[in-house]
Amino acid sequence: MPTQNGNSPDAHSSDGASAARNGNGHEKGVSVPVDWERLARATAHPLRVSILEILGIDGGRVLSPSDLSRELQIPLSNTNYHVTELAKGGLIELVRERQVRGATEHFYRLPIPASSNGGGRSRELAEEDSERAWAMA
Numbered sequence: 001m002p003t004q005n006g007n008s009p010d011a012h013s014s015d016g017a018s019a020a021r022n023g024n025g026h027e028k029g030v031s032v033p034v035d036w037e038r039l040a041r042a043t044a045h046p047l048r049v050s051i052l053e054i055l056g057i058d059g060g061r062v063l064s065p066s067d068l069s070r071e072l073q074i075p076l077s078n079t080n081y082h083v084t085e086l087a088k089g090g091l092i093e094l095v096r097e098r099q100v101r102g103a104t105e106h107f108y109r110l111p112i113p114a115s116s117n118g119g120g121r122s123r124e125l126a127e128e129d130s131e132r133a134w135a136m137a
Contacts, residue, residue: 038089047082055110062095062109
């Protein structure tokens with residue numbers, strides 16, 4: 001039965017119990033943290049989603065805006081803008097820089113979650129592998 005404000009008594013329960021009672025599959029007190037600002041930045045433009053997808057291919061790639069521009073077949077200026085915005089939001093990270101004809105080329109990747117640093121290959125080994133791949137190209 002609705003209360004004076006028109007809501008059912010458990011509709012805005014502060015203890016989280018309403019989620020369990022509503023049958024939406026979540027247990028009481030369990031929540032998944034969401035960084036809404038980061039999510040909004042990532043999905044603010046379809047090109048940003050494409051950049052994130054390309055960087056995530058094959059377990060993660062290290063690419064420059066120039067590389068991304070070629071893969072996406074869009075102007076470098078557009079790619080640079082969106083890569084810069086993704087980096088500002090912490091959704092991608094700068095891995096290294098390289099001098100190319102008087103300019104500095106930047107290389108980015110998706111951030112490696114802290115939980116994945118404990119097992120498998122270290123971040124340093126992954127960076128060495130990517131540098132070797134670029135040197136051979």
